[in-house]
Amino acid sequence: MRTAAAVIAAFLLAGAPPPPHWRPVPVAGVAEPSDTIKKAPAAAWRDVAPDNLLVIELGEGGRIVIELAPDFAPVHVANVRAFARGGWWNGSSVYRVQDNYVAQWGNNEAKTPFPSAVVAKPPPEYSRRLGGLTIRPLGYPDSYAPRAGHTNGWPIGYDRKTGKAWLTHCYGYVGVGRDLAPDTGSGGELYAVIGQAPRHLDLNIALIGRVIEGMPLLSARPRGTGPLGFYEDPKQAVPIARARLASDMPAAERPHYQAMRTDSASFAAYVKGRANRGGTFFNRPAGGVDLCNAPVPVRKAP
Amino acid sequence: MRTAAAVIAAFLLAGAPPPPHWRPVPVAGVAEPSDTIKKAPAAAWRDVAPDNLLVIELGEGGRIVIELAPDFAPVHVANVRAFARGGWWNGSSVYRVQDNYVAQWGNNEAKTPFPSAVVAKPPPEYSRRLGGLTIRPLGYPDSYAPRAGHTNGWPIGYDRKTGKAWLTHCYGYVGVGRDLAPDTGSGGELYAVIGQAPRHLDLNIALIGRVIEGMPLLSARPRGTGPLGFYEDPKQAVPIARARLASDMPAAERPHYQAMRTDSASFAAYVKGRANRGGTFFNRPAGGVDLCNAPVPVRKAP
Numbered sequence: 096m097r098t099a100a101a102v103i104a105a106f107l108l109a110g111a112p113p114p115p116h117w118r119p120v121p122v123a124g125v126a127e128p129s130d131t132i133k134k135a136p137a138a139a140w141r142d143v144a145p146d147n148l149l150v151i152e153l154g155e156g157g158r159i160v161i162e163l164a165p166d167f168a169p170v171h172v173a174n175v176r177a178f179a180r181g182g183w184w185n186g187s188s189v190y191r192v193q194d195n196y197v198a199q200w201g202n203n204e205a206k207t208p209f210p211s212a213v214v215a216k217p218p219p220e221y222s223r224r225l226g227g228l229t230i231r232p233l234g235y236p237d238s239y240a241p242r243a244g245h246t247n248g249w250p251i252g253y254d255r256k257t258g259k260a261w262l263t264h265c266y267g268y269v270g271v272g273r274d275l276a277p278d279t280g281s282g283g284e285l286y287a288v289i290g291q292a293p294r295h296l297d298l299n300i301a302l303i304g305r306v307i308e309g310m311p312l313l314s315a316r317p318r319g320t321g322p323l324g325f326y327e328d329p330k331q332a333v334p335i336a337r338a339r340l341a342s343d344m345p346a347a348e349r350p351h352y353q354a355m356r357t358d359s360a361s362f363a364a365y366v367k368g369r370a371n372r373g374g375t376f377f378n379r380p381a382g383g384v385d386l387c388n389a390p391v392p393v394r395k396a397p
Numbered sequence: 398m399r400t401a402a403a404v405i406a407a408f409l410l411a412g413a414p415p416p417p418h419w420r421p422v423p424v425a426g427v428a429e430p431s432d433t434i435k436k437a438p439a440a441a442w443r444d445v446a447p448d449n450l451l452v453i454e455l456g457e458g459g460r461i462v463i464e465l466a467p468d469f470a471p472v473h474v475a476n477v478r479a480f481a482r483g484g485w486w487n488g489s490s491v492y493r494v495q496d497n498y499v500a501q502w503g504n505n506e507a508k509t510p511f512p513s514a515v516v517a518k519p520p521p522e523y524s525r526r527l528g529g530l531t532i533r534p535l536g537y538p539d540s541y542a543p544r545a546g547h548t549n550g551w552p553i554g555y556d557r558k559t560g561k562a563w564l565t566h567c568y569g570y571v572g573v574g575r576d577l578a579p580d581t582g583s584g585g586e587l588y589a590v591i592g593q594a595p596r597h598l599d600l601n602i603a604l605i606g607r608v609i610e611g612m613p614l615l616s617a618r619p620r621g622t623g624p625l626g627f628y629e630d631p632k633q634a635v636p637i638a639r640a641r642l643a644s645d646m647p648a649a650e651r652p653h654y655q656a657m658r659t660d661s662a663s664f665a666a667y668v669k670g671r672a673n674r675g676g677t678f679f680n681r682p683a684g685g686v687d688l689c690n691a692p693v694p695v696r697k698a699p
Contacts, residue, residue, distance in 0.1 A: 117543070314616075315494075379523075384541070388597070
């Protein structure tokens with residue numbers, strides 16, 4: 096039988112699942128996460144491909160850039176690309192902002208014809224096969240999933256018993272609006288999380304990516320006063336001028352982004368730093384961190 | 398030796414700490430949390446005393462109401478009352494809004510004399526004695542504290558080994574702005590959480606309560622473009638007309654609030670419902686919930 100200290104040591108060394116009777120183990124003197132990001136070598140970053148970047152321009156100016164996650168919801172992401180290429184969002188709006196929950200945009204799917212390439216009834220892409228993914232366990236308990244961690248620059252919950260992995264509803268993550276179950280939505284109406292992570296939506300909705308630029312254009316909007324935060328006055332709706340894939344933009348106009356590789360030593364140091372904030376401000380490092388409170392670093396490509 | 402099933406059964410029955418190798422146990426057919434709140438009997442609610450209500454009126458109209466938590470930070474809460482009675486916030490402003498983090502308000506403590514009743518250097522009220530509290534364990538793992546739960550209508554982390562309990566940085570919770578450690582702040586500059594719970598601030602800052610009315614007046618503000626979300630243009634600062642305790646307002650003007658008793662059967666049903674969302678929308682109940690995603694219900698007194 097191993098001692099408690101040995102269990103904790105093994106846990107810290109391996110980034111393994113938390114041991115029974117988990118206790119935070121605060122670590123002093125850990126590097127500040129912002130410093131770790133600054134010092135991360137080029138090899139610690141992966142490029143975001145131009146057809147994984149959805150660029151939404153608002154009528155009032157400003158843009159929202161979303162990184163798509165085709166490895167998790169391939170049919171929905173293909174739909175999002177088809178909606179963009181078909182000009183479907185051009186002239187639509189942000190029509191719902193619910194405090195501490197989501198901002199939502201698009202057209203009314205029942206009233207606006209889909210571009211022909213859109214799959215009208217996609218499969219329920221709420222999780223994917225765990226096999227084949229390189230996973231970095233978070234190393235701290237999760238309130239929703241048996242295990243939490245990261246793969247290829249994305250936060251996930253996963254379950255070795257069912258062999259499933261799934262994206263998680265963290266701040267800024269983008270999901271597919273839908274009607275009542277078992278409808279999955281097509282991808283023409285999307286929402287982004289603007290408050291405490293509504294992780295109860297995990298495994299119930301297809302997530303297609305995350306906002307990596309322009310979050311305040313969604314999060315700082317007046318909240319809708321109708322049920323669920325819908326704008327009651329149509330004048331409050333925020334016009335969307337157009338939405339394009341970066342791959343369909345002139346090369347000189349394309350944004351270029353990189354996400355930190357979650358299999359890098361830099362990311363391990365970053366998570367350790369998020370779990371053990373120090374410096375001159377903190378009296379006591381936490382010794383733990385929530386999956387959604389260690390957001391994967393994303394930067395403009397240098 | 399108990400079987401795994403017996404361990405899980407004991408856990409579910411007792412609301413006890415999660416067993417080793419915790420797995421979510423989704424429960425179907427659980428009552429909707431909103432229905433549980435509607436049906437909760439009068440005995441499931443406790444009144445909020447008028448001197449535990451801080452009412453902040455903005456110059457542009459609208460008010461923010463904060464429930465104070467004297468059982469957790471008595472000296473800081475006494476200071477907040479003294480600042481209010483001394484008129485200290487009247488004419489001050491909301492001067493910082495950082496996306497996915499906090500909105501902050503008050504006067505510059507270095508430049509504005511304190512009312513005489515304020516204790517200039519309060520003790521570090523970052524936790525309190527666990528003894529004497531009636532605790533309802535959350536029953537699900539926490540990423541920051543050995544145990545999470547509720548006491549007297551407040552969410553807490555706690556640790557039976559150290560004998561400490563502390564309020565947690567959930568959405569809408571209000572903390573005392575301070576300089577670098579070991580400064581504790583006086584309570585004259587306050588902030589509210591407007592994004593993913595920054596639980597790494599737990600045990601590092603004095604929390605004095607929570608916003609129970611008017612959150613969008615803080616969360617829907619334009620984000621500051623200066624470092625840490627400070628407004629660079631003083632014109633962006635949002636004037637505060639005045640801040641008073643409800644107990645100092647004419648009786649006819651006072652707001653009256655109630656918080657759900659966290660030792661009630663209604664609250665147990667509510668948490669179970671938050672952990673197992675069902676109805677016609679959800680395909681799969683989560684079987685778990687984060688402490689900050691089961692906010693204690695608060696209502697206007699009927």
